[in-house]
Amino acid sequence: MSGEAGPETGGPRIEGPRIADPEETGGLDIRGLEVRYGPVRALRGVHLSVPGGAVAAVLGANGAGKTTLLRAVSGTLRFHRGAITSGTVAFGGSRLDGVPAAAVVRRGVVQVPEGRRVFARMTVAENLRAGALGVPGRRAAAARERVFELFPVLAERAHQRAGLLSGGEQQMLAIGRALMAGPSLLLLDEPTLGLAPLMAARIADTVRQINAQGTSVLLVEQNAAMALALAERAYVLEVGEVALSGPAADLAASDEVRRRYLGVGAPETDRPVGTGPGPAPGPAPDPATDPAAEKHERTRLARWTA
Amino acid sequence: MAVFLELLVNGISVGAVYALIALGFVVIFKATEVVNFTHASLLLAGGYVIARLHPLIGFWAALAAGIAAAALVGALVEFLILRRAHVGSRGVLAIVTIGVDILLTTELTRQIGTEVLALGDPWGDRVLHLGPVTIAETRVVALAVAAALIVAFLLAFKFTGWGVAMRATAEDAETAALMGVRLGRVSLSAWAVAGALAAVAALFLCVFPTPGLDRGTAAAAMKAFPAAILGGLDSTTGALAGGLIVGVTETLMSGYQSELAFLGRGIGDAAPFLVMIVILLLRPSGLFGTKEPARV
Numbered sequence: 258m259s260g261e262a263g264p265e266t267g268g269p270r271i272e273g274p275r276i277a278d279p280e281e282t283g284g285l286d287i288r289g290l291e292v293r294y295g296p297v298r299a300l301r302g303v304h305l306s307v308p309g310g311a312v313a314a315v316l317g318a319n320g321a322g323k324t325t326l327l328r329a330v331s332g333t334l335r336f337h338r339g340a341i342t343s344g345t346v347a348f349g350g351s352r353l354d355g356v357p358a359a360a361v362v363r364r365g366v367v368q369v370p371e372g373r374r375v376f377a378r379m380t381v382a383e384n385l386r387a388g389a390l391g392v393p394g395r396r397a398a399a400a401r402e403r404v405f406e407l408f409p410v411l412a413e414r415a416h417q418r419a420g421l422l423s424g425g426e427q428q429m430l431a432i433g434r435a436l437m438a439g440p441s442l443l444l445l446d447e448p449t450l451g452l453a454p455l456m457a458a459r460i461a462d463t464v465r466q467i468n469a470q471g472t473s474v475l476l477v478e479q480n481a482a483m484a485l486a487l488a489e490r491a492y493v494l495e496v497g498e499v500a501l502s503g504p505a506a507d508l509a510a511s512d513e514v515r516r517r518y519l520g521v522g523a524p525e526t527d528r529p530v531g532t533g534p535g536p537a538p539g540p541a542p543d544p545a546t547d548p549a550a551e552k553h554e555r556t557r558l559a560r561w562t563a
Numbered sequence: 564m565a566v567f568l569e570l571l572v573n574g575i576s577v578g579a580v581y582a583l584i585a586l587g588f589v590v591i592f593k594a595t596e597v598v599n600f601t602h603a604s605l606l607l608a609g610g611y612v613i614a615r616l617h618p619l620i621g622f623w624a625a626l627a628a629g630i631a632a633a634a635l636v637g638a639l640v641e642f643l644i645l646r647r648a649h650v651g652s653r654g655v656l657a658i659v660t661i662g663v664d665i666l667l668t669t670e671l672t673r674q675i676g677t678e679v680l681a682l683g684d685p686w687g688d689r690v691l692h693l694g695p696v697t698i699a700e701t702r703v704v705a706l707a708v709a710a711a712l713i714v715a716f717l718l719a720f721k722f723t724g725w726g727v728a729m730r731a732t733a734e735d736a737e738t739a740a741l742m743g744v745r746l747g748r749v750s751l752s753a754w755a756v757a758g759a760l761a762a763v764a765a766l767f768l769c770v771f772p773t774p775g776l777d778r779g780t781a782a783a784a785m786k787a788f789p790a791a792i793l794g795g796l797d798s799t800t801g802a803l804a805g806g807l808i809v810g811v812t813e814t815l816m817s818g819y820q821s822e823l824a825f826l827g828r829g830i831g832d833a834a835p836f837l838v839m840i841v842i843l844l845l846r847p848s849g850l851f852g853t854k855e856p857a858r859v
Contacts, residue, residue, distance in 0.1 A: 336737040362743030374738045376731050387731040390724055391743015438743055 283349040284308040284473060285330065285366070285442055290344035292322075292329050294337060299325040300497045303344070307442065307490075312464070312474040314484035314505060316518050317494035323477040324371055326494070327444045330475070331368040332358035348442060362391040365441035369448060371477075373431040377420030381411055384419050384430055388437030396439055403470075404433040407463055425456035432463065442473045449480050461487055481518035485509040493518070565695035570818040571811065576702040578810020579709035583764040584787030585794065585802035586716060587757030592796050593733035594753035598657040601640055602761060603784040604667035609633030609762025610682065610769055610776045611671055617683030625683065630762040636667070637758025641751050672778040679775040688771045705767035712763060713803060716756075720799060725752065733797065786813065786832075789839035795849030804850055809835040 285307040292300040300322045307313040317323050328334045330346055330353060346353040348366050356364070376384050385404060389397035405412040408429040414422065419430055428448055435443060445464065449457035461483050468474050468487075478484035485491055485505045493501040493514065501508065508514045584602060591599040613622075613629035620628070640663055648659050689700040720726035731739040732749045740746055761784070768783050769776040790809040794801025816823065817831030842850060 331741055333737055333740060336740070357745075358737075358740035359743045359745045362741070367743075368741050370738055370741060374735055376734045376738070378734055379727075379730060383727055383730075386724070386727050387739065387744070388742050390728050390731070394724075434742065 283441070284311065285475060286345075286347045287326075287330070288345050288347075290326075290329060290346065291342045292325050292334060292339055293342050294339040298342075298497060299339065300329070303494075303497075303499050305492055305499065305502075307473050307475050309349075309441070310468070310471060310473055311490065312468050312476060312488045314481075314488035314491040315475065315477045315494055316479075316481050316484060316491060316508075316514075319479075320496075321494040322497040323494055324446055325497075327368055327446050327475070327477055329354070330361070330366060331444060332356055332361040333368070359391055362438055362440075365439070366444065367435045367438045367440035367442075368444035369431045369435045369446060371446035371450065373424075373427045375419040375422070375427050375430050375434070377418065379419055380416050381419055381422070381430055382415040384434050385411070385437050388434035392438050397437060400437045400439055404436050407436070407466060408433050425452050425459070428452060428456075428460055429463070432460070432467075436467065436472075440472055442475065443467060445474060445476045445478075447477060447479060449478065449483060457483065481514065482509075485514075485519075566818065567815075568696045569698060570814050572696060572698050573702055573818075574811035574814030575807060576698075576706040576709075576810070577814055578790075578807035579706050579713070580764050580767045580806075581787045581790045581810050582713060582803045582806025583709050583760045584784055585791035585806045586713065586799060587760040588787060588791040589794075589796060589799055589802045590729070590753045591757050592791075593799075594729055595641075595645070595750045596653050597645065597660065598653070598796070599754075599757070600657060600660040601637075601664045601667065602757065602787070603781040604664045604671065605633050605637050605640075605758045606761040606765045606768075606784045607668060607671045607776075607781045608636045609758065610765030610780060611674065611680070613682050613762070613766060614680035614769075614776045622683045622685060626762075626766060629765070630759045633758035633762035633765070634755040635758070637754035637756075637761075638751050641754035646747065646750070668781050672781075675776065675778055677778075679777045680769075681775045682766055682769050684766065684770045686770065699771050701767065701770040701772075705770075708763065709767070712760065716760075717799060729753065786835050789835045793839040793842040793849055795852030798849065798851035801849050801851030808838060812838050 285305075287303060287305040290300055290303040290305075291298065303322075303326065305313070305315070305326070315323050315326060325334070325339065328337065328339065329341055330348075332353065334340055341354045344354075348364060351364065353361055353364065353366065376387060379387065385401055386397070389400060392400075410426055411430060411433055414426070419427065422430060432443075432445070432448065448460050448464070452460065457480065464474055464476065464487055474487075476484055476488060485508055488505040491502065491505040491508045492499050493508070501511075501514070509519070584606065587605075588599060588602055591597060591602075609629045609632060611629075612632040613625045615625075616628050617625035619625075640660075644659065644663060645656060648656060650656060650659070684701065686700045686704055690697050691700055691703060720729065728739065728744045728749050729752075731742065732744055732746060736746055739749075764784070764787075765776070765780065768780060786809055787806065790805035791802055792805070793808065794803070794805030812834045813831050816834040820828070820830060823830055846852070
C-alpha cells in the first residue's frame with residue numbers, strides 16, 4: 258500500500274493515513290455526483306476521491322448505490338438507462354463523465370464487474386486477450402506475464418473454457434482480464450461475493466499485491482472487514498448518499514460501522530440499529546479537500562467511536 | 564444415381580452460397596442482437612453494382628466495386644439508422660430493418676425494371692464432366708469461393724482481435740465495453756462484413772444456370788433466412804450447416820419434382836421452410852444454437 262501513514266490532524270483516537278489531493282496525484286475525483294435511472298435517483302451529492310496509488314473502499318447495503326457509483330465512473334450507466342444528472346467525475350485531471358466506456362478504459366480506468374461476468378464461451382486465454390483489446394498490442398504480452406504471475410492457475414487453464422472454471426478462478430480471471438489493459442485505477446465490484454472465506458482472503462491478498470505494483474483501487478464490498486483492512490480510506494453509502502467517510506482505520510473502529518457492517522456487537526448508543534448513521538442529513542462533503550468538512554467528520558466519528 | 568450425384572453437388576454448391584448469406588445474417592445477430600431483414604436488399608445492391616459496372620470497368624473491378632458498395636450500404640444502414648434508432652426492443656429494431664429493406668428493394672427493383680442483368684462473369688455456361696456427373700463451372704467456382712471465404716471468416720473470427728471483440732460483444736456487450744471494446748465499431752464492421760459476403764453471394768445466385776440479376780433475386784436471397792434460423796441464429800457453424808441443408812433440400816426437391824408431383828409445383832421453394840419448421844420443433848434453438856457451458 259503506498260498511502261502515506263501519518264496523523265490526520267490531532268483528535269483523540271482519530272488517526273489514519275494522510276490522503277493526498279487526487280488532482281495532484283492523478284487520482285479519481287468525484288464531486289457532487291447525482292445519477293438517475295429515469296425518474297429514480299440512485300445517487301445524490303456524492304463526493305469521493307481515490308488518490309493515485311491508494312485503495313479506497315465503498316461500503317453499503319444492497320441498493321445503496323455502490324454499483325451505480327462504479328457505473329458512473331466506468332461509463333456503463335447507459336447500459337442500464339441511467340445518466341449522470343449533475344456533478345463531475347475526473348481522473349488524473351480529465352473528465353470521465355459523458356465519456357464512453359471504451360474511452361474510459363483507454364484513460365487507464367478499468368472495472369471488474371460484479372458477478373465476474375467472464376466470457377463463458379471463450380477460453381481463459383481468449384478472455385485475457387479480450388481484456389487487452391483496448392490497448393496497443395505490445396503491452397498485452399507484458400500484461401499477460403504479470404497476470405500469470407499473480408494467478409498461476411490461469412496459465413494452467415489457459416485453453417479451458419472460462420465458464421467451466423470455479424467461482425474463485427473466474428474471479429481471478431475477471432481481475433486478470435481487467436489487468437490486461439494495464440489500468441492506473443482498478444474498480445472492483447464485490448470481488449469476494451459468493452466466494453469461500455479462503456478464496457476471499459486470497460483475492461484480498463491479490464488486491465494488495467496489485468496495489469503494491471502501483472495501481473490504485475476503488476473497492477466496492479459488502480465484506481466490510483476485508484475492505485476496511487485493505488483500504489486507506491472508506492466511504493459508507495446509504496440510500497444513494499455518502500453517510501460517512503474517513504480513514505478506513507477510524508471507520509473500522511467506529512461502533513456504528515462495527516455494529517452495522519462488521520457484525521460486531523457494541524455498547525448501546527443513542528441510535529437504534531437500522532436507522533441512519535449520522536446526525537447530519539444530506540451528502541457528506543469530501544474531507545480530503547474540505548477542511549471544514551474534515552472537522553465536522555472528526556466530530557461525528559468521535560461521537561461514534563466514543 | 565448420376566442424377567442424384569449431380570443434384571447433390573449442385574445442392575452443396577447452392578448451399579455454400581446460402582451459407583455465405585446466412586453467415587452475414589448470423590454475424591449481425593451476434594454483434595448486435597438484431598435480426599437483420601435488410602440482408603436481401605444488401606445482396607441486391609451488391610449484385611446491381613456488379614451488373615451495371617462490368618461493361619464499363621471489367622468484371623473483376625466491378626466485382627470489387629460491388630462488394631465494396633454492399634459493405635458500404637450495410638455500414639450506412641447501421642450508422643445512419645440503427646445506431647440512431649433508440650428503441651427499447653430488439654424486435655422493434657428488426658421491424659425497422661424490414662422497413663429499410665422495403666425502401667432499398669423498391670428503389671433497386673425500380674432501377675432494374677423488367678430487365679435481366681448479366682453479371683459478366685468469365686465462366687459463362689461452360690460445364691465440367693466428372694465421370695457420370697455433369698456440373699456447371701459456375702457451381703464449382705461458387706463452392707470453392709464460398710468455402711474459402713467461410714474458412715477465412717471463421718479463422719478471423721477465432722484468431723484476430725476483431726473476432727475476439729466480436730465474440731466478446733456477442734456474449735456480453737456491457738462487459739466487452741468495460742474491456743475497451745468499441746461497440747459502435749464492432750456493430751459497423753459486422754454490417755460491412757455481412758454486406759460484402761452478400762455481394763459475393765449475389766454474384767453466384769445470378770450466374771449460369773440462372774439467367775441473371777432481376778427483381779426476383781431478392782426473393783432467392785430470402786432462402787438464407789431459414790438457413791440461419793434452423794442452424795441456430797447465434798452460431799456460425801449453424802449458418803454453414805443450415806445453408807447446406809437448405810441448398811441440398813431445395814435442389815433435390817426441385818430435381819425430383821416430377822416424382823413428387825403430388826406435393827404440387829414449387830415444392831423446391833417451400834421445402835427449406837418446411838425443414839426449418841421441423842427442425843425448430845425438435846430443437847427450439849436450432850441445430851447449433853449455443854447452450855451455455857455451466858458448472859452444476
